[in-house]
Amino acid sequence: MTPRRKRIFIVSFILIGISIAATLILTAFEENLMYFYSPTEIANGEAPKVRAFRIGGLVLTDSVKRNPNNLKVNFVLTDTINEIKVIYDGILPDLFREGQGIVANGKMKSDNIFVADQVLAKHDENYMPPEVAKALEDAGAQLPYQENKIVK
Amino acid sequence: MSLNNFFAMGGYAAYVWSAYGISFIVLFLNIFLAVRNERKTIDELKKRLGSNNK
Amino acid sequence: MYKWIHQFGSPKYFYDISLHLSKWVTIVCIVCFIGGLYGGLVLAPADYQQGDSFRIIYVHVPAAWMSLFIYVILATSGAISLIWHIKITDIIARVSAPIGASFTFLALSTGAIWGKPMWGTYWVWDARLTSELILLFLYLGYIALQSAFDDKRIAARAGAILALIGIINIPIIHYSVEWWSTLHQGPTITKLDKPSIHLTMLIPLILMVIAFKTFYIAIALIKTRSEILKYECNSSWVKKILGN
Known part of the structure; x- marks a missing residue:
């Protein structure tokens, strides 16, 4: 291959790569x-x-109901204004808990029931030791994950 | 804190240590390639300089 | 300013300064790296939500920051070399690109490893992760461009244009978590209000950030010196160095 051929080959390779990337992005x-x-x-x-x-929101406190025999779980997702019931059958991430922000992938079954095939936890940007978190809680402060951060 | 606790990483050992493992490999490769390139460059230039002087 | 740039751009001057600089950045890098590792893996307490898995932050965040920082270096060097035709900035950009690509890879892979236990997935196509992946493509494109041209000056110019076009991605990556709803959480340190990380966890992170930054400088200096020797192999000062 001549150097010029090589250059043309590589540049077109780059152009194809960039266009694939651009399509992907779009x-x-x-x-x-x-x-x-x-x-x-x-x-x-x-x-x-x-x-x-x-769908993204906070898991409403006291709304999580697990089936003791299998992985089926249902809970209510809220942004403090509206609520939607979510049904899920699968393994929940470690961070899943009441008050936690989560993102679920799935479809609407009826007007306010959402059937999820994947549940992901959305953690916040706050990091602190458990003792500090407990002290804050004891002092009556709202922990970051209990704030309604997802509400617009 | 015991050494076992340290390596267990509260049950997240596989994740924490693989992340640090990859990091060390990437950092090491950066050092290795830079130093190897430097040695190669100096060797080649010395060789060329030597043959020019003869 | 112009005079300073040209003096700084003189290969011999840069070579001499970089030898001194190398020694100091290496020392700072090693000290901060050891301190950051010890602080991050041993001294810092487990997170109240994420337990010990949050310790991945000490490699993930510095790598991600460096992936952005080095790209800004590429674009800045590109602009300088397009305007002033300074050889040294071409070299700095060329040797920095693979380092930047490796940090981008590191940010993506440690993020994936961290995402699995916490989010429940290795990868999602949200704005933050997607734009960081595009950054990796930009780096790879830049590196491919450098090897596509035998003429280093044309390669540098083509690379400069790519780097300047791609710079648009940098604010997108940074603000993606604020502009759009993403699975990735918002910024911890760079936001303007109260810092949202406890001091015992923050100090090792700062040490690791310094360690990664000095690591990049140290590696880039070694590579830049090799390239200068190649470029200037016919000048008397290089012959003098090699003669010893």
């Missing part, structure tokens, strides 16, 4: 720029009706 961002919808957005009909999408 398709990924088109659908996922907003990675998830909040319960209020769903209530307002902004979320897809038929297609699968993601």
Whole structure:
């Protein structure tokens, strides 16, 4: 291969690579720029009706009901304005707990029941030792993960 | 804190140590490639300089 | 300013200064690295939510910051070399790109390892992760461009243009977690209000950030010196160095 041929080959390789990357970005961002919808957005009909999408919110305290015989679980997801019931059958991430922000992927079954095929935990940007967290809680302060951070 | 506790990483040993393992490999490769390149360059230039002087 | 740039751009001057600089950055790097590792893995307490898995932060965050920082170096060197045609910035950009690519890879892989236990998945196509992956493609494209041209000056110019176009991705990566809803959490340290990491956890992180930054400088200096020797192999000062 002559050096000129080699250059043309490599430059076209780069161009193809960049166009693949650009297509990837556009398709990924088109659908996922907003990675998830909040319960209020769903209530307002902004979320897809038929297609699968993601829903994000806080797990309502005392709403988690686990089936003792299998992995089936259902809970209520809230953004403190609207609520949506989520049904899920699978392994939950370590961070899943009441009051925790989560993102679930799935479809609407009816007006306010969401069937999830994947549940991901969304942790916050706060880091502290357990003793500090406990001291804060004892002092009556709201822990970061109990704040309603996802609410717009 | 015992040594066993340290290596267990509260049950996250596989994740924590693999992340640190990858980090060490990447950092080491950076050092290795830079130093090897430096030695190679100096050797080659010395060789060329030597043959020019003869 | 112009005079200073040209003096700094003189290969011999840079070579001499970099020898002194190398020694100091290596010392700082080693001290901060050992201190950061000990502080991060041993002294820092487990996180109240994430337990010990949060310790991945001490390699993940410095690597991610360096992936952005080195790209800014590429773009800045690119702009300087397009405007002033300074050889030394071409060299700095060329030797920095693989280091930046390796840090980007490190940020992505440690992030994936961290994501599995905490989020429940290795990878999601949210804005933060996707834009960081694009950064890796930009680095790889830059490196490919450098090897595509035999003429180093054309390669540097092509690389400079790619780096300057790609710089748009840097603010996107940084602000992605604020502009869009992402699975990735918001910034911990760079936000303006109260810092949201406890001091015992913050100090090792700062040490690791310094360690990674000085590591990059140390490696880039070694590589830059090798390239200078190659470029200047016919000048008398290089012959003098090699003669010893």
